[in-house]
Amino acid sequence: MDYRGIFEDAVDSLRQEKRYRVFADLERIAGRFPRAVYRDASDNAREITIWCSNDYLGMGQNETVIAAMQETAGKLGVGAGGTRNISGTNRPLVELERSLADLHRKEAALVFTSGFVSNEAAISTIARLLPDCVIFSDQLNHASMIQGVRQSGMQKHIFRHNDVAHLRELLAATDRKRPKLIVFESVYSMDGDIAPVAQICDLAEEFGALTYIDEVHAVGMYGPRGGGIAERDGLMERIDIIEGTLAKGFGAMGGYIAANKAIIDAVRSYAPEFIFTTALPPALCAAARTSIEHLKVSGVEREMQQRQARLTKAILADAGLPVMETPTHIVPLIVGDARLCKAASDMLMDKHNIYIQPINYPTVPRGTERLRITPTPLHTDEMIFELRHALVSVWASLEIPRVQADPAITASKLTSGDLTLPTVGG
Numbered sequence: 001m002d003y004r005g006i007f008e009d010a011v012d013s014l015r016q017e018k019r020y021r022v023f024a025d026l027e028r029i030a031g032r033f034p035r036a037v038y039r040d041a042s043d044n045a046r047e048i049t050i051w052c053s054n055d056y057l058g059m060g061q062n063e064t065v066i067a068a069m070q071e072t073a074g075k076l077g078v079g080a081g082g083t084r085n086i087s088g089t090n091r092p093l094v095e096l097e098r099s100l101a102d103l104h105r106k107e108a109a110l111v112f113t114s115g116f117v118s119n120e121a122a123i124s125t126i127a128r129l130l131p132d133c134v135i136f137s138d139q140l141n142h143a144s145m146i147q148g149v150r151q152s153g154m155q156k157h158i159f160r161h162n163d164v165a166h167l168r169e170l171l172a173a174t175d176r177k178r179p180k181l182i183v184f185e186s187v188y189s190m191d192g193d194i195a196p197v198a199q200i201c202d203l204a205e206e207f208g209a210l211t212y213i214d215e216v217h218a219v220g221m222y223g224p225r226g227g228g229i230a231e232r233d234g235l236m237e238r239i240d241i242i243e244g245t246l247a248k249g250f251g252a253m254g255g256y257i258a259a260n261k262a263i264i265d266a267v268r269s270y271a272p273e274f275i276f277t278t279a280l281p282p283a284l285c286a287a288a289r290t291s292i293e294h295l296k297v298s299g300v301e302r303e304m305q306q307r308q309a310r311l312t313k314a315i316l317a318d319a320g321l322p323v324m325e326t327p328t329h330i331v332p333l334i335v336g337d338a339r340l341c342k343a344a345s346d347m348l349m350d351k352h353n354i355y356i357q358p359i360n361y362p363t364v365p366r367g368t369e370r371l372r373i374t375p376t377p378l379h380t381d382e383m384i385f386e387l388r389h390a391l392v393s394v395w396a397s398l399e400i401p402r403v404q405a406d407p408a409i410t411a412s413k414l415t416s417g418d419l420t421l422p423t424v425g426g
């Protein structure tokens with residue numbers, strides 16, 4: 001049996017579909033993000049600018065966050081030393097869960113090793129504990145939510161993306177007596193659009209469903225204290241379970257859910273993904289909590305991120321680059337072809353020292369392959385102009401068609417208020 005050949009063939013088929021993934025070897029420079037050292041295939045190092053990081057606010061290099069991690073590691077050591085049940089529940093982890101419950105104004109919170117695990121564990125466990133439950137899941141939900149739905153083994157209905165009329169139809173066609181769980185995201189990470197959260201809550205109320213929202217791409221970044229879209233829109237108390245990550249806006253690592261005590265106690269007690277794994281290390285928990293607490297009282301990172309995102313969209317759109325208009329900090333640039341998308345990304349790195357990972361199928365539908373740009377508060381105006389210059393040159397070299405600038409997002413639409421630099425503490 002040619003075992004090795006089977007694996008090689010499997011990977012070859014991905015190569016043929018232009019879906020083979022190549023990882024960039026990066027060394028982020030603390031204090032100088034978004035700058036990083038990149039090493040190419042022959043290990044030659046050079047400095048580049050990252051334009052596709054999910055460390056959305058640069059909190060991964062925040063000095064107080066780094067100090068919290070270093071100090072805690074010095075005092076409590078590196079690992080947690082056990083599962084939550086067997087000696088691993090460390091003081092910084094307990095404090096982190098309290099900080100998260102407070103962020104979302106819920107009775108309790110529960111931390112997992114990642115956002116992926118929190119979705120898989122929470123959705124599957126909650127659905128399994130509801131007898132004969134039906135799950136209603138948005139068509140574009142993240143892989144971790146799909147995994148949770150599948151793993152629950154419960155009946156599911158997929159509603160068209162953000163389509164409340166379709167969701168209503170599906171709810172109305174389901175036996176009123178059966179328990180129902182609606183799972184959706186607030187900010188969808190690839191198109192940067194936002195769910196009709198209030199309308200989904202209305203439907204949940206009307207049909208007696210529980211609501212589960214993934215706020216991974218919103219926590220830290222929206223709402224007066226960084227509680228996400230539900231906080232921004234005054235809807236947190238209408239959502240039963242809020243899920244988030246510590247790895248994106250908060251710049252650390254780990255995932256969580258926040259909910260009432262009964263739900264948290266049940267997931268804590270029944271989810272194998274929570275029970276049979278080592279607890280997060282104290283230094284990481286202290287770093288995450290410091291980041292969360294910082295963003296509860298500081299709006300300057302959020303304001304600056306929004307400013308740089310608006311400016312990036314306007315400047316790229318003005319150059320005839322196919323920017324998708326989004327109501328969020330996410331700036332998708334549609335290429336529409338897997339080979340061209342990869343080639344554009346390679347050329348940006350090789351010729352312009354700019355790193356934007358190509359996003360191809362199956363992360364996005366075929367024909368919508370894109371460069372997903374995520375401006376942070378630490379991308380300067382000068383960097384944005386460099387990006388425009390590099391993209392225009394790459395678009396010309398590869399003969400990717402330019403478009404008529406979308407009047408909704410061009411620079412003429414920017415008001416001076418859009419471009420005012422936020423002040424610290426503002």
Ligand SMILES: *Cc1c(COP(=O)(O)O)cnc(C)c1O
Pocket residue numbers: 114115116117119142144185189214216217245246247254255
């Ligand atoms: C990244 C992501 C997750 C997973 O979070 P991690 O902490 O990275 O595991 C969950 N949901 C969505 C929508 C995501 O984009």
